[in-house]
Amino acid sequence: MHKKVLGILGVLTFSLYIFLVVTTSSQAHNKTLRQHRFSGQHAAFFEPLNTSALDGKSSSLISEFVRRRRLPTCLIIGFSKCGTTALRGFLTLHPHIVSPLREIRYFTMNFVRGLLWYRNQMPLSTAAQITVEKSAGYINTPVSIERIHQMNAGVKLVVMVRDPITRLQSEYARCVSRNISRPRVPSFQVWCGGAAHTSKVLRLIDYATPLDNVYRLFRRDQVLVLSEELLEEKPLDVLEEIEAFLDLRQAFSKTDLVYNKEKGFFCFNTSSTKYPKAKASIVLNEKTGCLGSHKGRVHPEIGDKFLKELTTFIRPFNQRLFHLIGRTFTWANFKNHRVGVRARREIVEDLLSPVAPQGRRQRQTAATREERVAPVRGGYTRSPPGGEIR
Numbered sequence: 001m002h003k004k005v006l007g008i009l010g011v012l013t014f015s016l017y018i019f020l021v022v023t024t025s026s027q028a029h030n031k032t033l034r035q036h037r038f039s040g041q042h043a044a045f046f047e048p049l050n051t052s053a054l055d056g057k058s059s060s061l062i063s064e065f066v067r068r069r070r071l072p073t074c075l076i077i078g079f080s081k082c083g084t085t086a087l088r089g090f091l092t093l094h095p096h097i098v099s100p101l102r103e104i105r106y107f108t109m110n111f112v113r114g115l116l117w118y119r120n121q122m123p124l125s126t127a128a129q130i131t132v133e134k135s136a137g138y139i140n141t142p143v144s145i146e147r148i149h150q151m152n153a154g155v156k157l158v159v160m161v162r163d164p165i166t167r168l169q170s171e172y173a174r175c176v177s178r179n180i181s182r183p184r185v186p187s188f189q190v191w192c193g194g195a196a197h198t199s200k201v202l203r204l205i206d207y208a209t210p211l212d213n214v215y216r217l218f219r220r221d222q223v224l225v226l227s228e229e230l231l232e233e234k235p236l237d238v239l240e241e242i243e244a245f246l247d248l249r250q251a252f253s254k255t256d257l258v259y260n261k262e263k264g265f266f267c268f269n270t271s272s273t274k275y276p277k278a279k280a281s282i283v284l285n286e287k288t289g290c291l292g293s294h295k296g297r298v299h300p301e302i303g304d305k306f307l308k309e310l311t312t313f314i315r316p317f318n319q320r321l322f323h324l325i326g327r328t329f330t331w332a333n334f335k336n337h338r339v340g341v342r343a344r345r346e347i348v349e350d351l352l353s354p355v356a357p358q359g360r361r362q363r364q365t366a367a368t369r370e371e372r373v374a375p376v377r378g379g380y381t382r383s384p385p386g387g388e389i390r
């Protein structure tokens with residue numbers, strides 16, 4: 001009887017201990033965030049912050065297992081129309097990655113709401129999980145890059161780029177779909193401003209200038225630049241590269257994604273055991289597991305003369321980008337700029353036709369991975385930083 005009472009007392013004391021540890025650590029955490037909210041409203045007076053508290057890390061062993069909302073430690077910061085939504089969605093298939101359903105745009109539009117608000121937009125996670133947020137406009141706003149750095153100087157950044165001409169077409173297709181009720185939509189060339197060198201074109205094709213801003217504040221090993229074309233054609237390669245970048249164990253599998261002929265893209269395999277987790281993090285077509293009709297719009301045709309003009313104008317911008325990142329994407333196959341969904345489907349189907357060897361892939365180094373990538377649209381080769389551009 002005496003032993004039983006002692007046992008109950010022991011359990012009660014232990015429960016009280018757990019309760020105290022959890023509440024004090026979360027109160028301290030909220031206090032840091034409230035302080036940060038104040039400085040967030042007065043960005044010029046930022047104080048250095050306790051990043052371990054911001055990351056949701058705590059010395060307490062118990063808090064490692066507590067599910068709570070944590071600030072992101074990886075951000076997909078751009079570029080718009082470069083496959084950022086598909087990438088973010090695919091990443092949530094990983095058991096150690098969580099991500100909010102939509103773009104939060106905290107560092108651009110919602111900064112005045114404060115860091116506590118930002119953290120509250122995040123899904124629940126354990127300390128073993130990485131929270132990834134994507135807002136494709138961050139990279140184009142220098143102040144948002146500074147704010148990200150102030151939040152966490154050790155954050156990892158993923159940047160998606162795309163053949164600039166396809167990006168122009170993609171932006172045009174978005175504008176057309178928004179203005180669908182208007183009687184006349186300007187032609188692609190008129191929409192571009194009539195000439196290759198207009199400010200609209202410049203803003204969309206120059207990846208190097210915004211990336212330069214990022215490299216001014218962040219170390220190179222914190223920034224991963226990937227191409228939309230590779231995500232479209234070989235998504236597993238891209239996902240494995242991000243796993244390595246984030247030091248995560250290998251969890252993506254080729255059975256997680258299926259190529260959808262109608263859509264012309266890889267979509268989520270709705271029968272995969274990982275699908276229910278991903279489904280909670282991204283808006284998908286229930287039946288197909290694909291992104292909605294706002295992804296994969298038909299691109300406009302470009303007249304030969306204007307295409308030539310664009311190509312010549314864009315080339316030095318691409319070269320500057322490749323120099324900066326030390327990696328080359330083969331964006332020279334301009335015949336594909338005329339593609340709509342049908343032509344893209346043919347390209348990917350061509351790539352899919354040789355049957356891949358069965359079995360689990362070995363984790364590959366970036367170098368061996370790149371050797372394996374065929375130099376088709378979106379394939380790429382590595383060149384030394386600042387080295388010769390082929």
Ligand SMILES: Nc1ncnc2c1ncn2[C@@H]1O[C@H](COP(=O)(O)OS(=O)(=O)O)[C@@H](OP(=O)(O)O)[C@H]1O
Binds near residue numbers: 079082086170267294
């Ligand atoms: N798997 C898969 N499914 C659907 N879409 C895919 C996929 N992979 C890449 N893409 C390409 O992503 C393009 C849209 O890019 P973003 O998501 O970055 O656009 S946005 O800025 O968030 O609006 C979108 O551009 P458009 O084709 O011009 O619509 C797609 O080509």
